Amino acid sequence: MIRVRVTAPPGCSRKKLDERGWMELPDGARLSNVLKALRMPKLLARLLMVSINGAVASPDTELADGDSIAFFSMISGG
Amino acid sequence: MKSCMGHILEVDLSNGTIVKKKVPEVVYDQVLSGKGLGAWYLYKHIPPGADPLGADNIVGFVSGALTGTGALMCGRWMVVTKSPLTGGWGDANCGGSFSPAIKQCGVDAIFFKGISEKPVYFFMDNEVCEIRDASEYWGIDAVEAELKLQEIKSGKKKPSVAVIGTAGENLSLISGVCNEGGRIAARSGVGAVMGSKKLKAVVLAGNQKINCEDKEKVKELSKDLAAKVKKAYPPGVMKGRIYGTLGKVMGALPISLPLDGPTNIAPLRKWGTSVNTVMAVNMGDGPVKNWGGVPKDVSALAKSFDPDNILTRETKKYHCYACPLGCGGVIDISDLNGGEFAQTHKPEYETIQAFGPLLLNNKLKTIFYINELLNRAGMDSISAGNTIAYAIECFENGLIDKNETCGLELKWGNDQDIVKLVKLMVAREGIGDKLADGVRKAVEYFGPETAKYAMHVGGQEPGMHDSRFDPQLAVHFMTEPAPGKHTIGSGGMYGNMALWDICSWAPTAKPHSKKADHIPNEEIGIASCATACYSMLVDGAGGCYYGQLMGVHMWKLIDYLNAAAGWQRTGDEFLEMGKRIQTLRHMFNIKHGIKPADRHLPKRMQGDPPLRSGPLKNLTTLADDQAKYHWQAMGYDPETGVPKEETIEALNIPSLLALEAEVI
Numbered sequence: 001m002i003r004v005r006v007t008a009p010p011g012c013s014r015k016k017l018d019e020r021g022w023m024e025l026p027d028g029a030r031l032s033n034v035l036k037a038l039r040m041p042k043l044l045a046r047l048l049m050v051s052i053n054g055a056v057a058s059p060d061t062e063l064a065d066g067d068s069i070a071f072f073s074m075i076s077g078g
Numbered sequence: 079m080k081s082c083m084g085h086i087l088e089v090d091l092s093n094g095t096i097v098k099k100k101v102p103e104v105v106y107d108q109v110l111s112g113k114g115l116g117a118w119y120l121y122k123h124i125p126p127g128a129d130p131l132g133a134d135n136i137v138g139f140v141s142g143a144l145t146g147t148g149a150l151m152c153g154r155w156m157v158v159t160k161s162p163l164t165g166g167w168g169d170a171n172c173g174g175s176f177s178p179a180i181k182q183c184g185v186d187a188i189f190f191k192g193i194s195e196k197p198v199y200f201f202m203d204n205e206v207c208e209i210r211d212a213s214e215y216w217g218i219d220a221v222e223a224e225l226k227l228q229e230i231k232s233g234k235k236k237p238s239v240a241v242i243g244t245a246g247e248n249l250s251l252i253s254g255v256c257n258e259g260g261r262i263a264a265r266s267g268v269g270a271v272m273g274s275k276k277l278k279a280v281v282l283a284g285n286q287k288i289n290c291e292d293k294e295k296v297k298e299l300s301k302d303l304a305a306k307v308k309k310a311y312p313p314g315v316m317k318g319r320i321y322g323t324l325g326k327v328m329g330a331l332p333i334s335l336p337l338d339g340p341t342n343i344a345p346l347r348k349w350g351t352s353v354n355t356v357m358a359v360n361m362g363d364g365p366v367k368n369w370g371g372v373p374k375d376v377s378a379l380a381k382s383f384d385p386d387n388i389l390t391r392e393t394k395k396y397h398c399y400a401c402p403l404g405c406g407g408v409i410d411i412s413d414l415n416g417g418e419f420a421q422t423h424k425p426e427y428e429t430i431q432a433f434g435p436l437l438l439n440n441k442l443k444t445i446f447y448i449n450e451l452l453n454r455a456g457m458d459s460i461s462a463g464n465t466i467a468y469a470i471e472c473f474e475n476g477l478i479d480k481n482e483t484c485g486l487e488l489k490w491g492n493d494q495d496i497v498k499l500v501k502l503m504v505a506r507e508g509i510g511d512k513l514a515d516g517v518r519k520a521v522e523y524f525g526p527e528t529a530k531y532a533m534h535v536g537g538q539e540p541g542m543h544d545s546r547f548d549p550q551l552a553v554h555f556m557t558e559p560a561p562g563k564h565t566i567g568s569g570g571m572y573g574n575m576a577l578w579d580i581c582s583w584a585p586t587a588k589p590h591s592k593k594a595d596h597i598p599n600e601e602i603g604i605a606s607c608a609t610a611c612y613s614m615l616v617d618g619a620g621g622c623y624y625g626q627l628m629g630v631h632m633w634k635l636i637d638y639l640n641a642a643a644g645w646q647r648t649g650d651e652f653l654e655m656g657k658r659i660q661t662l663r664h665m666f667n668i669k670h671g672i673k674p675a676d677r678h679l680p681k682r683m684q685g686d687p688p689l690r691s692g693p694l695k696n697l698t699t700l701a702d703d704q705a706k707y708h709w710q711a712m713g714y715d716p717e718t719g720v721p722k723e724e725t726i727e728a729l730n731i732p733s734l735l736a737l738e739a740e741v742i
Contacts, residue, residue: 005576005631007338010589020578020586021336053632054310054340068631070338072324 002027002065004034009048009071012038025063032059034069048072079106081147081290081642085185086119086739087207089200091275092133092192094209098185099739108734109659110618110639111143111186113169116158117662119189120167122735126669130162130267131249131274133193139240139280140187141180142620145399146288148296149638150303151625153177153399155240155257156617161266162274163251163461163516164537166667167559168266169617173398173406174258176282177620179238183207183284194276199241203232203283212278219243219454220256223279232283241279242269243456248506249273251515252461252539260423260453261406266538266560267516269456291644299634299641306632307402310343318349318385325357329373329693334595336573336587339629343403346624348389350405351427355383358427359435362547362693363570366435367490368467369533369544369682372692375438377491382440388424391446403624411446422450425459428564431542432463437470438490448500455504461516464539466499468517469509471531478524484508536677538562545701546685546694549596552701553606553708557719559663561677565623567609569595569602576629577608580636580649584608598700603707610712611656615639618659657712658729661721664714665731674709674719678702 003022008014016023016037025033031052035045042059048071049056052063063069084106088097101115109118116138128134137159144152155177161168180188183202190200197216198209215223220243227239238257245253246269253269254262272278290296328335345353358364359373367375376382388409397404407424425445429452433445452459466488472478473488480486484502486495486509502510512523516539517532533540535555541564545552551568558566573587585601595602615635616626625633636649664674678701685698706716713725726732 005579007336009335010333049316051310051338051341051344053306054338054343054628055306056313056344066631068338068340068629070341072341 001025002029002063004063004067004069006034006038007068007070008038012040029063030059031057031061031063031069034063035059045071079103079110079143079643081288082106082111082143083181083184083186083288085742086115087185087188089188089190089209090192091190091194091198091209091277096207096209098742100742101186101739102737105734105737106143108655108730109662110615110655112140112156112620113158113614113617113663114659115187116140116156116169117659117666118734119187120158120160121662121666121669124160126671128160130160130165130271133191135160135271136189136191137268137271137275138187138189139180141177143618144638144642145620146178146181147290147642148293148300148400149642150300150400150402151622151633152620152638153401154617154620154622155180155263157255157263157268159266159268159271160670161268161560162270163267164561166536166670166672167663168268169560170254170263170265170268171617172255172257172261172263173401173622174261175399176238176240176257178288178399179282179284181288182286183282184286188280190275190277193274197276197278199227199279199281200277201230201281204286215278216247217244220456221260221454224257224259227279227281230281230283233285235283235285237281237283239279239281242272243454245455245457245504245514246270246273248514250457250503250506251519252458252465253456254458256453256456260450262453262456262458264458264460265563290642292641295641296638299637303633304402306340307343307347310340310347312344312348318353319356319380321345321353321385322356322360322380325360329361332593333589333591334569335589337570339574339576339627340632342574342624342627346403346405349385350407350424352388352424352430353385354427355385355430355434356380358431358543360693363543364431364435365542365544367438368436368471368531370471371438372689372694374692376435376440378440379435382442383430383434387442392424393421398622401622405624409446411450414443414447419447419450422446423453425449428542429459429463432460433496436463436467436542437496439493439496440491441493444493444497448497451500451504457504460541461539462500462503464533465513465517465520466496468520468528468531468533469499469513472524472528477528482509530682533680533683534562535679536561536672540564540683543568544694545679545683546689546697546699549699549701549704550602550606550609552679552684552699553602553704554610556677556679556701556705557674557708558610559660559667566613567606569605571627572605572609574627574629575609575612576631577612580630581608581653582650592697596697596699598703598707600707602704603711606708607711608653610660611653614656614659615652654729658731660712661726661729662731664721665726668720675717
């Protein structure tokens with residue numbers, strides 16, 4: 001099993017996330033598995049610039065343990 | 079700690095003595111290096127009541143515990159001192175290559191006390207360590223002086239130089255210390271302390287080896303981080319203006335969303351921090367018109383501050399020492415002002431905001447020019463921008479007239495007169511002399527009726543992030559020993575860092591209503607405590623703010639520290655160490671007569687009264703009440719902000735302060 005961290009936008013299903021935003025998936029799982037668990041259409045995910053570890057990614061990207069998945073690039077600081 | 083050099087250098091500029099001392103190992107074990115080592119040393123050695131610009135004050139140049147170990151994003155150097163701007167703890171930090179240069183001379187820190195009779199610089203390499211005459215460099219700007227000082231031969235190595243410009247020489251209380259062509263450790267008036275000591279520069283050219291305990295582990299962590307950073311770059315079709323749109327969306331939402339640390343990487347790599355400006359203004363994070371305006375006050379905001387416009391001038395990108403990110407850049411400005419300057423560093427968000435929306439100035443070219451003026455003078459752009467905003471508002475309201483402004487029309491957005499005013503401040507001429515020490519000093523001159531336009535916390539002008547937008551930021555502005563700094567923490571940063579995954583008592587960030595966020599509560603108090611403690615670890619390690627912002631899963635500071643030191647410490651234990659450093663800095667302030675509860679945000683910065691339109695409409699931040707929760711979580715008296723005796727004891731601070739460095 002692998003664990004990935006998901007910063008999910010409002011409106012997604014959070015059922016598969018623990019209270020700290022982590023999701024467990026089988027080895028070899030892909031980003032599309034996360035999108036499915038969140039009930040997020042792939043097209044919307046692309047529009048929201050879904051990323052893994054800060055890099056915009058396609059749904060068929062294989063995930064690694066500890067990956068960070070997010071849906072838009074906001075930066076803070078200066 | 080094997081990654082530290084184990085020694086410090088004490089230089090007395092009054093009598094020319096230089097002493098190398100061994101630092102007890104337990105000091106590193108308890109407070110790391112960086113600000114921690116600096117706080118330990120300055121607390122013990124600066125007497126209460128010391129004049130910040132007098133012989134008793136000490137200014138220290140400190141490296142980080144992870145600098146030079148192979149750990150990435152750990153190359154920051156820090157200047158620590160008693161601040162002439164606030165009268166309390168002062169520090170500033172900067173990237174570049176000066177941090178490893180300190181350690182390559184065989185020490186973790188160099189502390190200067192006393193006052194030289196004539197201008198001097200300090201030189202050190204593997205063999206030589208001496209105070210030298212700097213008469214030929216005095217009066218020269220920081221960029222030119224650094225180039226000249228780098229010509230000093232020392233083997234094959236080009237020296238690293240930390241140098242003040244004319245602002246520091248002129249004892250401007252908003253001056254900093256520069257390196258690498260005008261990059262500044264800008265805050266707390268640290269440049270004026272160097273100027274008061276007649277210390278023009280510190281020139282370092284050692285090449286000693288820096289060790290660490292588990293090199294393979296450090297290497298493995300760095301390889302993983304570098305690979306991830308390399309992958310994160312915006313797609314070619316993505317334009318910088320999309321961030322402005324995102325800012326509008328975020329500003330309009332009634333809720334705040336936790337952010338993801340790694341998503342900071344791609345925009346920083348492509349645009350640097352300048353990508354922030356339009357987004358920050360639109361979402362309510364970027365202050366406008368001396369903190370009294372709203373986004374629509376800035377005409378042509380999106381077009382004027384489009385980050386892609388800045389990239390069209392970029393001639394090269396650069397990285398700090400051991401940084402995979404590379405958010406820095408150099409831009410061509412040879413077409414501006416008759417070709418006075420060929421280039422300048424790509425201005426940071428803070429500078430663009432402070433001389434752009436804060437002054438309702440949308441002339442980006444003027445900001446490029448001001449950026450270079452300030453970099454060469456070694457003047458803090460955050461403080462300078464806030465001070466000019468104060469002057470403009472005083473002028474607009476008839477509290478300063480044209481006789482006092484040397485004929486300048488200090489109007490919002492009058493970029494040409496803003497440039498002239500910057501030049502007067504740098505030269506300390508006319509009204510510039512009254513403004514060169516920041517807003518608190520300016521109020522002493524222009525009168526108490528102008529105080530309502532002076533945005534400062536405990537004497538220091540605030541960073542360009544709005545305390546009404548982010549109540550946790552408001553608390554850090556107020557409670558940080560060097561107040562008004564935006565780099566300690568905020569609610570947004572807390573979400574990015576994900577501290578709850580390394581610390582058992584840090585609350586998990588969740589989506590929450592903006593209104594609820596503005597009601598003081600214990601959870602934000604605990605979050606701000608955790609943030610402040612972690613921030614001290616970052617500075618102790620010599621870490622970068624943007625590493626911190628990537629989050630604990632990406633930039634693995636705890637793993638790095640354990641590997642470099644051979645420790646097996648938990649996140650909780652490390653945050654306890656951060657609390658120790660932060661508490662030492664608080665104790666420094668109290669020793670020097672600062673009462674933490676007397677430091678307040680200006681009413682305007684709290685939203686009292688609230689803005690009537692824009693993303694901050696009707697938002698008020700009850701910072702004083704929220705600070706009580708912060709202090710409580712820190713183990714301080716919630717009413718006074720003074721650390722409790724039992725907290726000081728539990729942190730082993732008395733035994734730590736009883737230790738002395740030994741002459742070798």
